[in-house]
Amino acid sequence: MVLNKSPEKFEAGTLPLTQIIGLGKAIEQLSNWYNSSNLINYMYDELLKMPNIKILTQPNASILSFVVKNMHVLDFGIMIGAHNICLRVGNMCASWIHKKLGLDGSIRISVGPWNTKEEADYVIETIRKMVK
Numbered sequence: 001m002v003l004n005k006s007p008e009k010f011e012a013g014t015l016p017l018t019q020i021i022g023l024g025k026a027i028e029q030l031s032n033w034y035n036s037s038n039l040i041n042y043m044y045d046e047l048l049k050m051p052n053i054k055i056l057t058q059p060n061a062s063i064l065s066f067v068v069k070n071m072h073v074l075d076f077g078i079m080i081g082a083h084n085i086c087l088r089v090g091n092m093c094a095s096w097i098h099k100k101l102g103l104d105g106s107i108r109i110s111v112g113p114w115n116t117k118e119e120a121d122y123v124i125e126t127i128r129k130m131v132k
Contacts, residue, residue, distance in 0.1 A: 029113060039111045039120045040064050046124045052131040056106055064109040065092075068131050073105040076130070083126045 003009060037060070044064055047053045056065040068076055077089035088108040091098045098105055109123065 036111045036113050036115065037062065039115055039117065040109070042117070043109060043111075043120055043124060047127070050128060050131055053127075056101075062110070065106045066109075067103060067106055071131070073107055076107055079130055080126065085123055085126060087123075 004011075040062065041060060044055065044057075044059055044061075047055055047064070047066060052069045052071075054067050054069060056067065057063060067073065073089040077087065080087055088110070090105045092106065092108060111120070
């Protein structure tokens with residue numbers, strides 16, 4: 001063991017080991033978050049190709065809200081749920097904006113850092129089959 005000389009030997013504290021160890025995980029989480037926004041953008045672009053879909057959110061939003069022409073959102077919710085896909089349907093605690101837009105409700109897709117492109121593809125393909 002080698003002891004430091006003055007004044008270093010009087011330096012208090014230790015290195016921020018927790019932060020050093022956690023830095024890699026934090027960077028990984030940021031890249032996962034980036035992946036989430038890419039998935040929303042990808043799904044946005046795919047839904048734009050479907051003529052029976054009206055997208056309500058802007059491009060690059062953190063969630064994706066839409067309606068299906070000639071289909072009630074609650075019916076859509078039941079049908080998509082039968083495929084083991086969980087989407088939020090209804091008025092989203094914002095009935096006033098739906099009323100203002102002349103809608104009974106909307107459908108919302110949100111993704112997290114754990115979601116994959118394969119899952120996004122499955123959701124898009126299922127929606128495509130449902131709205132034909």
